[in-house]
Amino acid sequence: MTAGPVWKCPRTRLPVGASALLPDEKEVVQGVLLQQGKAWQSNQTAVTGFRKLLEDCCDPTQLFAMTKQNSPLGKNLWFDGEFLHSVTIDNATYSLFPQATPFQLPLKKCSVVGNGGILKKSGCGRQIDQADFVMRCNLPPLSSEYSKDVGSKTQLVTANPSIIQKRFQNLLWSRKTFVDSVKVYNHSYIYMPAFSMKTGTEPSLRVYYTLEDFGANQTVLFANPNFLRDIGKFWKSKGIHAKRLSTGLFLVSAALGLCEEVTIYGFWPFSVDLHGRFISHHYYDNVLPDSGFHAMPEEFLQLWFLHKNGVLRMQLEQCEGPLLQSSA
């Protein structure tokens, strides 16, 4: 019965027998609990070492976003999520790019916030907001009911073109709802993988046009497909086999290259928390993803490995107890 464990957690493109090597959910939780008692220690040599690795493979400071510097007029760009599809930077597209990566590099303290259900009732909002630079994934809701747990500050938020398509009809009709819905992100950058999938280009560019039309506070940054591809290759070499990396891992990788200190929140792809309680998939809903697209547990293990080595800090426990929260 070798096929048994394979069907338990369906994944694609795994090397034969690889699934047997992966610990299942219970083992992971056990492993994490063992580590949990010890205080986390930042390891400066590991941080520099890992940043060096990223710089060699992907050069995040230069290539994080499409800029006039790294994508000159007439440059041919191959999409990273599409087979044999490329775009040539023409005048109209070129004018949408900033001159260079628009951050004050290096960034000091960064929070990368995933959308895992573990954030619910975590009381991590204040801690997240204390960072200098807060990154979030996929236009998460930030209404007041969540701010205690996820904070309210945002400097960069990613937006998947598929969300634009599903929630905002590709911005072809009314655009006001979109503009109103991104107001919670204040003066932040909206990071869009415009050149990853064929179908994502138009909606992503439309986000730019829309925000410019309304004079909104948010600015659109386009992800550089070369960067995304390099990051993907990097993690593939580390053993993550999936059709595509999750936005979260892209962001954490970028943060590790751009920031001096990285703390990640809400990265927990399992259905139970550390105390064995069932949790929802996201902190705001329980919509499960399509299986077999992302390889979340592998990604988690890689991040957990980095946590153990002191490269980044992963917050899994509650930040403030419920008692403390009510007094605050």
Place this chain on the structure above:
Amino acid sequence: MGYSDPSSSRDLLGNRTLFFIFICAFAVVTLLQQILYGRNYLKRYFEFYEGPLEYNSTKCLELRQDITEVKVLSMVKQSELFDRWKSLQMCKWEMNVTEANLFKSTLSRCCNAPAFLFTTQKNTPLGTKLKYEVDTSGIFHINQEIFRMFPKEMPYHRSQFKKCAVVGNGGILKDSRCGREIDSADFVFRCNLPPISEKYIVDVGVKTDVVTVNPSIITERFHKLEKWRKPFYDVLQVYENASVLLPAFYNTRNTDVSIRVKYVLDDFESQQAVYYFHPQYLINVSRYWLSQGVRAKRISTGLILVTAALELCQEVHLFGFWAFPMNPSGIFITHHYYDNVKPRPGFHAMPSEIFNFLHMHSKGILRVHTGTCSCC
């Protein structure tokens, strides 16, 4: 004995002879022109302005007769028609109430603008399968989303406005100084998003109550509103509170773009209303004019607006409707008052439309302005 030039008496082809020949040639040419171009050639230069003649004077009756007796445009030379039209300018214009009412009642039977000009919630209930004007196989289902955009009822009723101005975009408006006269009308229609900036204000005025937008303009100049929308919104802002009128259900290509206009104005919280031509109204109007001899792939927006105005207004004044390469005095003009971009040939039958207007002017149904204005 003084010296005398031996050749002085024989000025063969010298100065004097040459001079004489020139005078003769000039006289002959003038005489020929007089014969060739008709009786008014010389009169035109010597006639002094007698002041407007009374509408009912015999002279004016005759001049009007001159125009109405031309049944088909090809019956006379264009210059001849221009001449007759020019002479008619001597006469004052008055509305002929009987003729006008007769015409309006014909229109109300065929087209009925006060009920069917726009798609409304009344004439296009939810669930209607709306037929397109040209794509006859195309059908548009009126769903809740679209139905919500329609006005409850037609915002205008029969003969609601006393004096209306329909402003075409003909080059004849250039230097006409008709701006103030246009603005003095109670209701002003304009076609196809024309520029009404400072530069043109003296000639075309600013007052606008309804402005039509051709979806092809949106497609070409504003990328179907799929990219930036502010530039388009800014253009519409110029017309202040004017309603925007679009042929959304003319063909299938127009629909999405036209509906998007409504979203743009809503998103920017504009007060301007958006209306859509009812495709049945467009069909009926084209059919009517086809019976009047306007044969074209498509009648122009101007003609549709004039037809609608005739039902909605008591008195209709036309400005900038002149589709010939020269004005009535024979001076070449640009195609539009703002540019000289020629239209696609064979699409509209402009001369035939204008010819109909001149007829209607002579009958006292509406008034066509082709000269300079001196009013107000």
